[in-house]
Amino acid sequence: MISEFKAPIGHIQSGQTEQLLKKAAESDVISFAGALPSSALFPGAELEEAFARTMAEHSREALQYNWCEGYQPLREQIAAHMSQRGIHAAPDEILVTHGAQQALSLIAKLLVSSADTIALESPTYATAIQAFELQSRNLLDVRRDFDCLHFFMLKEALDRAQPRFLYIIPTGHNPTGGSLSAVERESLVAMTANDGCIVIEDDAYGELQYDRTEQPLKSRENTEHVFYVGSFSKILSPGLRVGWVHAQQKAIIELSRIKQAIDLQTGSLSQLMLSQYLATHPLTDHVRRCLPVYRTRRDAMAVSLRQHFPEEAMWRTPVAGFSFWIKLPDTISAEDLLPEAIAHGVAFDPGCVNFPCERKPNFMRLSFSNQEPQHIEEGIAILGKLVSSKID
Numbered sequence: 001m002i003s004e005f006k007a008p009i010g011h012i013q014s015g016q017t018e019q020l021l022k023k024a025a026e027s028d029v030i031s032f033a034g035a036l037p038s039s040a041l042f043p044g045a046e047l048e049e050a051f052a053r054t055m056a057e058h059s060r061e062a063l064q065y066n067w068c069e070g071y072q073p074l075r076e077q078i079a080a081h082m083s084q085r086g087i088h089a090a091p092d093e094i095l096v097t098h099g100a101q102q103a104l105s106l107i108a109k110l111l112v113s114s115a116d117t118i119a120l121e122s123p124t125y126a127t128a129i130q131a132f133e134l135q136s137r138n139l140l141d142v143r144r145d146f147d148c149l150h151f152f153m154l155k156e157a158l159d160r161a162q163p164r165f166l167y168i169i170p171t172g173h174n175p176t177g178g179s180l181s182a183v184e185r186e187s188l189v190a191m192t193a194n195d196g197c198i199v200i201e202d203d204a205y206g207e208l209q210y211d212r213t214e215q216p217l218k219s220r221e222n223t224e225h226v227f228y229v230g231s232f233s234k235i236l237s238p239g240l241r242v243g244w245v246h247a248q249q250k251a252i253i254e255l256s257r258i259k260q261a262i263d264l265q266t267g268s269l270s271q272l273m274l275s276q277y278l279a280t281h282p283l284t285d286h287v288r289r290c291l292p293v294y295r296t297r298r299d300a301m302a303v304s305l306r307q308h309f310p311e312e313a314m315w316r317t318p319v320a321g322f323s324f325w326i327k328l329p330d331t332i333s334a335e336d337l338l339p340e341a342i343a344h345g346v347a348f349d350p351g352c353v354n355f356p357c358e359r360k361p362n363f364m365r366l367s368f369s370n371q372e373p374q375h376i377e378e379g380i381a382i383l384g385k386l387v388s389s390k391i392d
């Protein structure tokens with residue numbers, strides 16, 4: 001009986017918005033929704049070759065069950081890859097997951113019971129809110145403005161509510177595209193360590209930095225309390241569905257037990273194929289090829305926004321990640337604007353779902369990552385005209 005289902009989680013786009021975005025994705029609408037990596041950048045031929053080699057040389061293993069913690073050579077490759085981000089991890093401190101999304105769910109399942117409080121940046125990655133809400137509805141937000149976390153709010157939250165963990169995206173923050181400075185990272189690590197608060201560091205965009213390079217929290221000293229979450233989705237392909245958690249080995253063992261109960265393991269075929277790919281193609285070379293393309297698209301969107309958006313709208317140019325976060329005048333609801341925008345040929349993500357607690361209607365997220373510069377210019381011109389028409 002439908003009435004016997006548990007109450008649905010709240011932080012999802014409304015049914016109507018979801019349907020509109022799905023339809024838009026299947027049409028020739030210029031879509032700035034979804035923060036998708038550029039499909040033109042997928043290394044299709046190299047992955048095809050890795051797949052062929054996997055099937056020719058390792059088909060028995062690739063088609064068989066594997067260990068819940070992940071395919072051991074891939075765990076070793078991930079550990080080696082993280083060392084380039086300044087993180088020293090042993091392969092046994094890594095759990096391979098179905099994307100970063102599963103990593104977030106598993107950590108929440110491990111740490112949180114329904115009475116616990118979870119601290120999150122506001123705004124933040126919407127689907128993380130969904131994952132956490134399944135464990136506890138007690139969400140507490142800490143304001144994040146692009147490159148600044150409001151530390152006094154965090155301190156107050158730590159003192160008052162003793163949250164079970166703080167979820168944070170220090171680099172290429174989704175949705176704002178900002179990154180915390182080295183000084184802020186230092187303070188964050190010290191404050192959470194002192195107050196005994198676990199930190200979940202989501203580094204999905206950590207390698208997609210355009211202007212300066214910040215190192216992850218987990219690369220610092222005294223970060224045993226930090227769970228690091230990584231992903232191949234934005235830097236290689238989300239279709240592989242491979243991400244990972246790096247934490248102390250005892251936590252990895254517990255997380256593996258939870259994962260086992262949920263899906264036994266991440267797909268062997270994906271893991272072996274990825275491992276074959278990484279063995280012959282340094283990922284840093286691929287990322288180096290992607291960065292100028294994304295930077296060009298970001299810059300194209302920055303120029304177009306300045307040209308076509310009214311001065312009442314506000315934004316900062318992202319230093320990392322895939323999206324611009326636009327604040328519209330209070331009188332405009334981005335969700336209400338979407339059907340009209342799609343009718344004019346442009347789609348975007350309304351930002352209300354990015355707020356853990358009090359939803360604000362007047363924000364939109366515009367992802368530049370999967371659009372060519374000429375379509376960015378065209379789409380922003382249409383959107384700018386529409387937004388201007390709503391301002392008296």
Ligand SMILES: Cc1ncc(COP(=O)(O)O)c(C=O)c1O
Binds near residue numbers: 101125205230231233
């Ligand atoms: C900040 C952040 N974390 C995690 C994810 C999920 O990534 P994955 O595809 O690895 O599950 C996303 C996807 O958009 C994201 O933006």
